[in-house]
Amino acid sequence: MFRRLPGAVLLGSALVFGAGVAFQVSAQSEPEIAARAGEREWWSPGIDMTVPEMLTYSNSWGELSIYTEGAPIATKGHAFFEPIGANGRACVSCHQPADGMGLSVASIQQRWKETKGKDPIFAMVDGANCPTLPPGDAASHSLLLNRGLFRISLPWPPRDPNGKAIDPEFTIEVVRDPTGCNTDARYGLTSDQPRISVYRRPRPVANVKYTTHQNFGVSPFIGKNGLPTARDPETGRPTSMNLMSDARFPTLKVQMRDAAATHLEFKGRLTARQMSQIEDFERRVYAAQVSLVQAGSLVEPDGPPAFGPRNLARGEAGVLGNNTTRFVFPMGDAWKVAKPSETPEQRAKREAILRGQDIFMFRTFWIRDSMHLNTVGLGNPTKRTCATCHGMHMTGMDAANGWMDLGTTNLPWAKEVPVNPWTDKKAEMPLFKVTCKAGVPAHPYLGRIIYTQDPGRALISGKCNDVGTIVMQQFRALASRAPYFSNGSAASIRELIDFYDRRYNIQFTEQERLDLEIFLASL
Amino acid sequence: MERAVVLRGLLLASLALHSAASAAEDHLAFVSCPIVRDTKTVPCWLAEHEGETYYLGIQTDVSAPFSPPSLGHKVLVEGEKTDEPRICGGIPLRNVIVSVMPERADYCQTLLMAEDRYTLPFESPRPPGPSRGRLAFSFPEPEKVMPPYKSRSFQLRYDFDGTVGFRHPRSLVAVMEYASQINARSIVIKGYRGRTILSNGEALTEREGLAELRAKEAANLLQGAGLTSPEYVVTWDDEPQTGDASQRRIEISVDP
Structure with a gap:
């Protein structure tokens, strides 16, 4: 049923196939998909090819498609694909089509093996735990290899958009520094130019009209705290602030300039043409799962309107879906009744997806002590559902400026290595102690002293109640880009669900976990 | 006739007094x-x-x-x-x-926990999950501004000891929109802090300096959101205002 795309379209000088195979989408799946699980097709910087309208890749859950709207794009000379900086990376290095325009830890590990650690993604600047460590040693890159994390170095104290230092509401100390970078004389908190290193996952560059929308919830003031919204420096318009995990860059252009300077070590300034090329591509590319093992195609002509990248391209951006008129991920009626052509396995899987969607929308639980959710008029606790926070139609992001503290980086909820006399296992993540200054209201749920692996938005705003708040991500192409959360602490979709179950005492049954897992994988 | 009017007046005054006393009691x-x-x-x-x-x-x-x-x-x-x-x-x-x-x-x-004997005697405007397609409450559209432009006052109220929060964007946007529409020449902001007399007689007073903090914060927020052309006059009265929740406030006057 699957057809390999014509080699002339895909094969280019720098396209490394490995064992990976690209497919066109078909209506039915085959058992051979499972056998291809984990295969990756790597797009190296400088790749010479034409990006076709539709590319399809296998993953352990089924297949993912990348849909590029409009005219085909030639990668040669295109700023998204060319290695414009000193370290040989391009944007595509960390935004791989086979990984839903993100970067999976499976791909990272495969590249390490194939290139013996020489791939530009392992550049010491941020592809190592700290630039001071010995290059080429896997231990120097452990956070990237094990959790898919790149080093993000941020100034301390924070700077406002004009570069002026902000007087932070808290002091910060390094409690644990397994990477050595936060106490390093050159890179650390006590250096001449104090900086803090945190470690984060690259966000997918796809379905961008949703992450940069100008619709519901975008206002001159941030809906969650009343502070001024970051504005587009070109237009002066307020932005959704949903691009980055800490909302530090308001637009694609501002982000790409910084990414070129930091991640690509590009010494110059991106030209208007380069920025236009990058933004044009980013705004045209959509990523979503298109088939699921046993469930078969998710994108049949009469299938659920939530699925597949073409539906994403057609969808309305920046509107609420946490309602029964639009839905976050609309399933329609197509699967409600069995079709004669469906196998029993296919039917069972599709019913599981439908049940998973129901859990996502309607399964209530008590959401408690989550900054910027329980503080915005719902009460603490509030009896709500997954869709309360993950309410944006088609992506499950927050339609408003979306940073919250779920506990993914703040203790006591963040994933930590047990400390006891019977284990030699060492923590991988740094740990900071944040103390809210006298005269500043304490954090409403965590008090005046907070331990965190990553202060998140607080490293930008300097606000005590922003400690550990992270902008939520889109839910699309999840099956292709594990691990999850900004700090890669959930290795699988199941671990992601388990985190929420522990955090909010949801008490999911095993069946509910399975259904939710299958549903999320199908997005 | 005159006597009747006086009597009626006395009766109304007495009723008003009773009602006020009753309200105070309640x-x-x-x-x-x-x-x-x-x-x-x-x-x-x-x-x-x-x-x-x-x-x-x-x-x-x-x-x-x-x-x-x-x-x-x-x-x-x-x-x-x-x-x-x-x-x-x-x-x-x-x-x-x-x-x-x-x-x-x-x-x-x-x-x-939920008990069968405790049920709401009305339908909640919003279920404990997805809405029916609209928020639980709607807000009146701001009225269209026509010349001659006049000064308009706005009030922001606060939680006890609180500063800006999630409730304020709607009011701040209203200030911004009005200021833009009338091309405001000045924005006058005055901050206050409140004192609540509790039912047990104790006085609960907001922290010192809050009147200034609130007033300056509002000016910074409006300027930070791009309303930079008007002149800002920021004052405060840090003497605690005794009364109800409305004393925890700032007043903003937008002047053409």
């Missing part, structure tokens, strides 16, 4: 632990005062005039006692304002 202001009670639909919020349980409101959504309090914190409750039937086991309060007290109170943790 007015409650107390600080206690909030209690959340689950129901078949949305949770309702309660608080106890002098052995009695009062019903504060229900969980709806961000559009609601009533924002439920927070476990882990005490709550300042201000409102008028009614003789309406109990809801969720509590006496309903009219014009209730709740204010989450900033300090943590870890012992405030009462979450009561």
